[in-house]
Every structure is written in C-alpha cells, then in structure tokens.
Amino acid sequence: MEWPSKLPLSGNTIFTVMSKMAQEYQAVNLGQGFPDYPMNSLLVERVSQAMKAGFNQYSPMAGSVKLREVLSKKIASLYKTIVNPVDQITIVPGATYGIYTALTTILKPGDEVIVFDPTYDSYIPNILANGAVAVPIPMNYPDYTINWALVEASVNINTKAIIINNPHNPTGAVLSKEDIAALRAIVHRHQLIIIADEVYEHIVFDKKEHESILKYPDLLERSYVIFSFGKVFDCTGWKLGYVVSSPDAMLPFRQLHQFLAFACNTPMQEALAAHLETPDHYLGLSDFMQQKKDYFQNLMAQTSFKPLYTGGSFFQCYSYAHLSDEKDTEFVQRLVKEYGVATIPLSPFYSNQEDRKVIRFCFAKENSTLEKAVERLKGV
Ligand SMILES: Cc1ncc(COP(=O)(O)O)c(C=O)c1O
Numbered sequence: 001m002e003w004p005s006k007l008p009l010s011g012n013t014i015f016t017v018m019s020k021m022a023q024e025y026q027a028v029n030l031g032q033g034f035p036d037y038p039m040n041s042l043l044v045e046r047v048s049q050a051m052k053a054g055f056n057q058y059s060p061m062a063g064s065v066k067l068r069e070v071l072s073k074k075i076a077s078l079y080k081t082i083v084n085p086v087d088q089i090t091i092v093p094g095a096t097y098g099i100y101t102a103l104t105t106i107l108k109p110g111d112e113v114i115v116f117d118p119t120y121d122s123y124i125p126n127i128l129a130n131g132a133v134a135v136p137i138p139m140n141y142p143d144y145t146i147n148w149a150l151v152e153a154s155v156n157i158n159t160k161a162i163i164i165n166n167p168h169n170p171t172g173a174v175l176s177k178e179d180i181a182a183l184r185a186i187v188h189r190h191q192l193i194i195i196a197d198e199v200y201e202h203i204v205f206d207k208k209e210h211e212s213i214l215k216y217p218d219l220l221e222r223s224y225v226i227f228s229f230g231k232v233f234d235c236t237g238w239k240l241g242y243v244v245s246s247p248d249a250m251l252p253f254r255q256l257h258q259f260l261a262f263a264c265n266t267p268m269q270e271a272l273a274a275h276l277e278t279p280d281h282y283l284g285l286s287d288f289m290q291q292k293k294d295y296f297q298n299l300m301a302q303t304s305f306k307p308l309y310t311g312g313s314f315f316q317c318y319s320y321a322h323l324s325d326e327k328d329t330e331f332v333q334r335l336v337k338e339y340g341v342a343t344i345p346l347s348p349f350y351s352n353q354e355d356r357k358v359i360r361f362c363f364a365k366e367n368s369t370l371e372k373a374v375e376r377l378k379g380v
Contacts, residue, residue: 006129013121014348018332022342028373031342033169033314035364039234040281046271055270061258063091063242064269070276071242077279079214087247090254091269093261094239095199095228100126101260102195102224102243103161105253107132111160113195114151118349120169120197135159136351142308142319144173148182155186161193162186166211167200170349170360171317172310174204175211180219187222193249194223199231199241202285204312205293214244221246224253229272231314232282234364238268289314289364296363299374314364317346321357323380328355335359339376 015032022029029036062068068085075083083089092098099122107113109131115123117136124134137150151162164183166175175183187194196213204210213225225244230236243253275281293316297307305318324331328345336342344360347353363370 007125010125014329014344015121018336018342018344021333021336025336025340025342027336027340027342028369028376029342030361030363030365030369030373031344033231033362033364034236035234035314036369037234037366040275043233043235043271043275043281046274047267050267050270053270055266057266059091059263059266059269061263062086062254063089063264064266064273066273067091067269067276068242070273071244074276074279075214075244079212081214081217081220083214083220083244084247087250088244090243090250090257091264092226092241092243092257093264094230095197095226095241096122097239097261098224098226098241098243099123099163099195099197100129101253101257102226103127103132104130105224105249105256106161106193108160110158112156112158113160114154114162114192115351116146116163116165116168117351117354118170118346119163119351120165121349123163124351132160133158134351138354139171139173141356144168144171144308146175146179146182148179148186151182152186155190155192159190159192161195163195163197164213165197167204167312169200169313170315170344170346171308172313172315174208174311177211180211180216184216184219187219192222194219196223196225198225199228200313201227202232202282203289203314204286205290206311208311210312220244222249224249232285233272233275238265240264240268240272286312292363292365292367292370295367296361296370296374299370300361300377303374303377304380305377308358314362315360316363317358317360319356319358320380324357328357328359331357332359335377335380339380341373341376 018031068089072085107130111132117138127134228241308317332345346358347355
C-alpha cells in the first residue's frame with residue numbers, strides 16, 4: 001500500500017546528513033548549531049533539585065506560572081513592553097514546535113506565506129504541511145539584506161503571513177531599525193501576520209541592540225514571537241522554548257497546543273524559572289559569542305576562505321567561489337573526507353537550491369575545537 005505523506009519529497013535534513021558524515025569520518029564538527037562545551041552546572045543542579053522537590057508531574061498547559069512570570073519581567077526590562085504572563089506567553093517544546101504550531105493555527109490551504117531565501121529549513125515544510133504556499137524572496141548577496149520593495153511586490157490577496165528570522169540562520173544577518181520600519185509599513189498596509197523567529201535574541205554582535213518585535217507593541221499585536229532556551233543556555237537537547245503574542249492570538253494557538261504537546265517538561269521549567277531570576281545568566285552571551293566569533297575569524301584569516309558579514313547567531317559564512325567550482329553540497333563532503341572538517345552548505349537553505357559557493361561554520365565551540373578545524377582547513 002502506498003502510505004500517505006504530508007511531505008512526500010522530504011529526505012533527511014542537511015544537518016542529519018552532515019552530522020552522520022562527521023561521525024563516520026571522525027571530522028571536527030562545525031556543522032550543526034550546538035555548543036560542544038558544557039552547559040552551566042548550576043542550571044543542571046537546579047533540574048535535579050526540582051526533580052527531588054517533586055516537580056515531576058504535568059505542568060500547566062501554558063507552562064509553569066513561575067517561568068512565565070519571570071519571562072514577562074525579562075521582556076519588560078529588555079524591551080520595555082508589558083506582556084501578561086497569563087495570556088500572552090506559552091512555554092513550548094522547542095522553537096521548531098512553536099513555529100509549526102503558530103503556522104498551523106493561522107494557515108488554510110491556499111494561503112501564501114512570505115519567507116526569505118536562504119531560509120531556516122523547517123519553515124517551508126511547515127507551510128506545505130498545512131496545504132499553504134511558500135513565497136520565497138531572495139536576500140541580497142553578499143550582505144544578506146532584504147529588498148523590501150520585492151517583498152511588497154510579492155504580496156497579493158492570498159498573502160497571510162511573513163516569517164522573519166532575526167538574527168538569521170544560516171547567514172547571521174540582523175535586522176536594523178530601518179528594516180523594522182519597512183516591515184511595519186507592509187504588514188499594516190496588507191494586514192499580514194508576522195511569525196518572528198528570534199531564537200538568537202541574545203547573540204547580537206558589535207554592541208548592537210536586538211531589534212525584537214517585542215519592542216514594538218503595534219507589531220506584537222499581529223505577531224507570534226518565538227524563542228528557544230536551548231540557544232541561550234547551551235542546552236539545545238532540552239528542546240524548550242516559548243511563544244509570545246497578543247491575548248487574541250494566543251487563544252487559538254493554545255486551542256491547538258493543548259491537543260498537540262499539551263505541556264512541557266516540568267523540572268526543566270522549574271530550573272529555568274529560578275535561573276532566569278539572575279539576568280547575568282543571559283546578558284553576557286553576546287560578548288561571549290563575539291569573542292568566539294572574533295577568535296574563529298582571526299584563525300580563519302590563515303586560510304583561503306573569504307568571510308561574509310555576520311551580525312549575530314552561532315554562525316559565520318565563508319565563500320569558496322575563488323577556490324573551486326564544485327557544488328557546495330559536494331565541496332562540504334570533500335572537506336569532511338579529505339580535510340576532516342564538517343560544515344553546512346547553503347544551497348539546501350534555498351528554495352531553488354541556489355549555489356553561491358558559500359558554506360556555514362558554527363563557532364559555538366571550544367577554542368581547541370576551532371583551532372583543530374582551522375589547522376586542517378589551511379591546506380584547502
Ligand atoms: C533559526 C532557528 N529557529 C529555530 C531553531 C530550533 O530551535 P529549537 O531547538 O528550540 O526547536 C533553530 C535551531 O537551530 C534555529 O537556528
């Protein structure tokens with residue numbers, strides 16, 4: 001029997017493919033976006049304490065009350081916006097789930113959603129699984145800025161939403177105040193919903209301010225803004241995040257969420273609630289990651305790769321166009337096999353598989369890991 005599938009053309013993601021190859025060839029893995037250094041031991045301790053204290057049963061559907069309250073305080077202090085923890089924040093099992101649930105809440109078959117090429121790999125499959133249509137807008141190369149006139153021109157009667165990812169994976173691009181102004185004009189003019197993926201909110205370089213949608217109440221009114229604890233506290237394996245929206249938008253989101261995950265891991269929510277009481281636990285992250293990025297860039301200056309600009313996230317892209325004509329998906333395989341370094345090619349992030357001969361490195365790694373990788377890349 002031919003089994004039905006919502007995504008019949010989907011294979012393994014590029015992260016699965018490259019991580020498997022990295023293991024097989026014992027390569028230094030600068031591919032997938034996760035730290036190889038240990039997470040904060042106090043936070044680990046807090047999880048055991050919560051378990052021992054008996055926080056082992058279902059949490060409330062919207063998430064731990066304590067955690068939502070501390071998040072509301074964090075948002076007020078960082079973005080000067082008052083968000084009610086009761087009906088404007090929901091704890092979810094990872095940002096990926098938050099994005100899928102937000103899209104599934106709002107989309108009907110035939111609706112169109114604007115995404116940017118290159119785009120984080122879950123968005124388009126999430127849109128397709130809802131019978132909706134992804135409308136990719138190419139980001140400008142090589143600075144990965146957005147051509148807002150092109151965005152405006154692609155809006156039509158079926159356009160329901162726009163997905164923004166700031167800071168951006170895979171490129172590290174960040175949105176400026178001018179970008180937000182352009183976005184504002186378009187979403188208000190055409191009554192669009194914004195899905196804002198801000199999982200790298202605390203990793204913005206050069207002392208720039210993160211342009212969160214949460215800073216702008218008129219935009220928050222028409223948005224789901226999505227965060228991940230994994231990227232902030234070096235615990236991507238916990239798969240825990242949260243969604244912020246207006247009360248009107250949160251109601252239908254929760255109507256769906258209560259029949260999908262229903263609730264998230266209780267002891268980890270307890271631990272995070274206690275940990276977030278100390279803002280120093282997340283406010284130093286941009287500086288820490290900037291040091292990693294600068295260290296990596298300085299090392300990479302000894303190789304022939306050409307850096308592109310990154311303004312935030314765990315990632316730095318490099319061009320190898322002057323070194324080889326190989327397709328990026330083939331080039332990264334050769335880097336693993338011949339040089340023992342795993343990276344991620346950018347073409348799988350493009351809806352048309354466009355190959356600009358650019359590859360992505362994750363520098364959220366121990367300095368010794370970065371040194372080892374670059375030593376190997378000097379020969380390329
Ligand atoms: C842009 C972006 N969104 C979402 C996610 C997924 O976050 P989570 O692990 O919380 O589902 C990632 C992880 O790499 C990401 O880079």
